[in-house]
Every structure is written in structure tokens, then in C-alpha cells.
Amino acid sequence: MSELNLYQKIQAVSNDIKNIEKNMTVGKGSYSYKAVQDIDVTLEVKDAETKHGLVSIPIKQELVRSDIVKVMKDGGGESISYVDIVKMTLRIINLGKPEEFIDVESFGRGLDPGDKGFGKAATYARKYALLNAYKIATGEDPDDGKSKEQTAVKTPDEKRIAVTNFLMSNSNTCSAMLQRFNKGTVDELSANEIDDIFKGMKTRGMV
Numbered sequence: 001m002s003e004l005n006l007y008q009k010i011q012a013v014s015n016d017i018k019n020i021e022k023n024m025t026v027g028k029g030s031y032s033y034k035a036v037q038d039i040d041v042t043l044e045v046k047d048a049e050t051k052h053g054l055v056s057i058p059i060k061q062e063l064v065r066s067d068i069v070k071v072m073k074d075g076g077g078e079s080i081s082y083v084d085i086v087k088m089t090l091r092i093i094n095l096g097k098p099e100e101f102i103d104v105e106s107f108g109r110g111l112d113p114g115d116k117g118f119g120k121a122a123t124y125a126r127k128y129a130l131l132n133a134y135k136i137a138t139g140e141d142p143d144d145g146k147s148k149e150q151t152a153v154k155t156p157d158e159k160r161i162a163v164t165n166f167l168m169s170n171s172n173t174c175s176a177m178l179q180r181f182n183k184g185t186v187d188e189l190s191a192n193e194i195d196d197i198f199k200g201m202k203t204r205g206m207v
Contacts, residue, residue, distance in 0.1 A: 004052070006100040010092065010134065013048040019137040020044055036138045038127045045130050053095045056130065060089040061122055064107070069164050070187040083168060084110045084117035088125035092133060104133045109165065156191055159198045163189070166201060 024037040049055060065085040070078050086108050094100035106129035110120030131138065164186050167174040178184065181193050
């Protein structure tokens with residue numbers, strides 16, 4: 001039997017890993033959501049790649065954006081988190097013919113009160129690059145009704161985090177909103193302005 005080419009091997013991995021369940025809970029309370037653990041994706045893909053003679057390695061990591069987000073606490077004072085957005089290029093190589101490879105680009109966002117934002121963002125970017133490259137399903141259909149966290153009432157902190165993440169993921173929208181409210185940065189937005197943006201997001205089914 002002749003050696004499979006790169007794309008045939010990628011298809012073979014995709015056929016082997018049809019689905020990985022979301023068995024990790026991220027966040028707490030009404031803002032929590034289910035996600036796929038990085039270790040589950042890594043181990044499943046590693047076994048399938050080994051079986052079919054492939055290897056995937058990150059060849060480039062680029063810090064696209066880094067922000068400091070200040071969030072007002074209900075009891076007074078504020079908390080600070082560091083948010084990094086990383087662009088990763090993941091290369092999938094045919095070990096039988098190393099000259100055959102394909103590059104997959106992915107983005108990840110990491111939120112951390114310390115210095116782990118970049119690492120978290122890189123982990124997310126790599127995980128989603130693998131999920132997309134091998135067309136791995138991750139449980140429920142995102143369009144199959146609204147989840148509990150989408151309909152639950154959000155606290156002021158949760159709204160601010162949701163709005164901040166949304167604005168940072170779209171530079172054009174972020175600039176338009178800051179101009180609309182005559183603010184220089186996202187953390188300058190007032191509670192009422194955050195509410196206004198959040199309502200718009202909710203109307204569009206984004207939260």
C-alpha cells in the first residue's frame with residue numbers, strides 16, 4: 001500500500017477523532033460555561049497523529065494585543081486583570097515526507113490577574129487550531145437553543161468582563177464604541193455605558 005499524503009492523513013485523524021466532550025467548567029456561578037480541556041485535545045490528537053504518521057508543532061506565536069482591565073467590585077475598590085491576545089501558527093507535518101506540511105493559524109485570549117495571560121492565550125490558540133484543523137466536534141450544537149449562562153442575569157463585574165472581551169476581539173467595533181462614548185480606553189466606560197453595550201450584545205444573541 002502506498003504512503004498516504006498529508007491531506008489523506010489529516011482526514012484519517014479527523015475520522016478517528018469525531019468528537020471530544022466538553023467536560024470542564026470555566027468560571028463560576030451564572031457566568032460559568034462548559035469547555036473542552038486542553039489535555040483531552042492534546043492526548044487524543046497525539047495518539048491519532050502518532051498512529052497516522054503526523055506531528056503538529058507551533059512554529060510562531062505573536063502577541064497581537066495586551067491590555068490591563070480594571071473592574072469595579074460591588075463592595076468598593078477595583079481588581080486588575082491582564083488580557084493578552086495571541087496569534088499562533090501551528091504546523092502539521094507528514095513524518096513520512098517532511099517536506100509536506102500545512103500551517104494553521106488560530107487566535108487565543110488569556111485573562112489573568114498575574115503574568116499568565118500569554119500562556120493561557122497560547123494554550124487556547126493551540127487547542128482551537130487542532131480542533132479546527134482536524135474538524136473535531138466538541139459536544140452540543142452552539143445554535144441548539146440558549147444555554148443557562150446566556151439567559152442568567154449577569155452581575156456588573158460579569159457584564160464588564162463580557163463587554164471587554166467582546167470589544168477587544170473587534171478593533172473596529174471597539175474604536176466605534178469608545179468614540180461614541182467619548183472615552184479613550186475600555187476601562188473608562190461607566191457602569192451605565194457597559195449596560196448599554198451589553199444590552200446591544202444581548203439583542204444580537206452574543207451573550
